Amino acid sequence: MADLRFRPATRADDPFFREMEFQTTWDSLDLEEREALGAETVREALDLTHELLLNRPGNRIVIAENEADERVGLLWFGVNRNLITGEEEAWVYNVSVVPAFRSLGIGTRLMEHAESLARGGGFHTLGLMVSSHNAGAQRLYERLAFRSTNLVMRKRL
Numbered sequence: 451m452a453d454l455r456f457r458p459a460t461r462a463d464d465p466f467f468r469e470m471e472f473q474t475t476w477d478s479l480d481l482e483e484r485e486a487l488g489a490e491t492v493r494e495a496l497d498l499t500h501e502l503l504l505n506r507p508g509n510r511i512v513i514a515e516n517e518a519d520e521r522v523g524l525l526w527f528g529v530n531r532n533l534i535t536g537e538e539e540a541w542v543y544n545v546s547v548v549p550a551f552r553s554l555g556i557g558t559r560l561m562e563h564a565e566s567l568a569r570g571g572g573f574h575t576l577g578l579m580v581s582s583h584n585a586g587a588q589r590l591y592e593r594l595a596f597r598s599t600n601l602v603m604r605k606r607l
């Protein structure tokens with residue numbers, strides 16, 4: 451997509467941000483987890499997560515808009531403390547593109563933007579977490595030279 455603009459999110463973007471966050475989270479859950487939790491619980495949990503994480507320093511929420519001023523994508527960039535190394539690292543908390551605008555290169559552009567924010571902030575690492583069944587997102591990250599470093603394992607009890 452040629453004419454793509456990035457701008458910082460404002461209060462007016464809150465509903466868009468929350469909806470994109472919900473969709474990404476919901477898509478990351480497997481069927482069993484969706485049934486066990488339900489959409490309302492996931493929305494409430496996300497609101498709390500936002501309250502906790504967005505109050506930390508270093509967050510940048512970036513909205514991608516097309517030439518028709520439509521919101522087409524979102525990047526939530528921030529800082530994360532690596533629990534193993536103790537290092538403060540740049541982190542992509544979410545990158546998502548409105549379904550109708552996928553496969554046009556917007557996700558790639560948003561990730562390149564995240565990388566330039568990370569470099570500009572003097573970070574040595576850019577990390578993210580991706581659901582193991584999100585093959586599309588994993589392909590995007592691998593194409594951009596991200597490599598898997600840890601694997602989270604869970605057993606439902």
Ligand SMILES: CC(C)(COP(=O)(O)OP(=O)(O)OC[C@H]1O[C@@H](n2cnc3c(N)ncnc32)[C@H](O)[C@@H]1OP(=O)(O)O)[C@@H](O)C(=O)NCCC(=O)NCCS
Pocket residue numbers: 451474477544545546547548551552553554555556557558559578579580581584586587589590
């Ligand atoms: C993952 C996600 C952000 C990718 O966004 P996107 O805008 O579709 O990404 P891109 O267009 O840059 O790349 C996706 C595909 O389009 C292809 N593509 C990129 N530019 C293209 C172009 N100009 N023309 C045709 N195809 C193109 C890429 O090769 C890639 O193909 P592949 O997936 O088969 O390897 C998007 O699918 C999404 O929002 N998913 C839901 C949210 C999510 O899961 N986010 C990740 C959270 S960790």
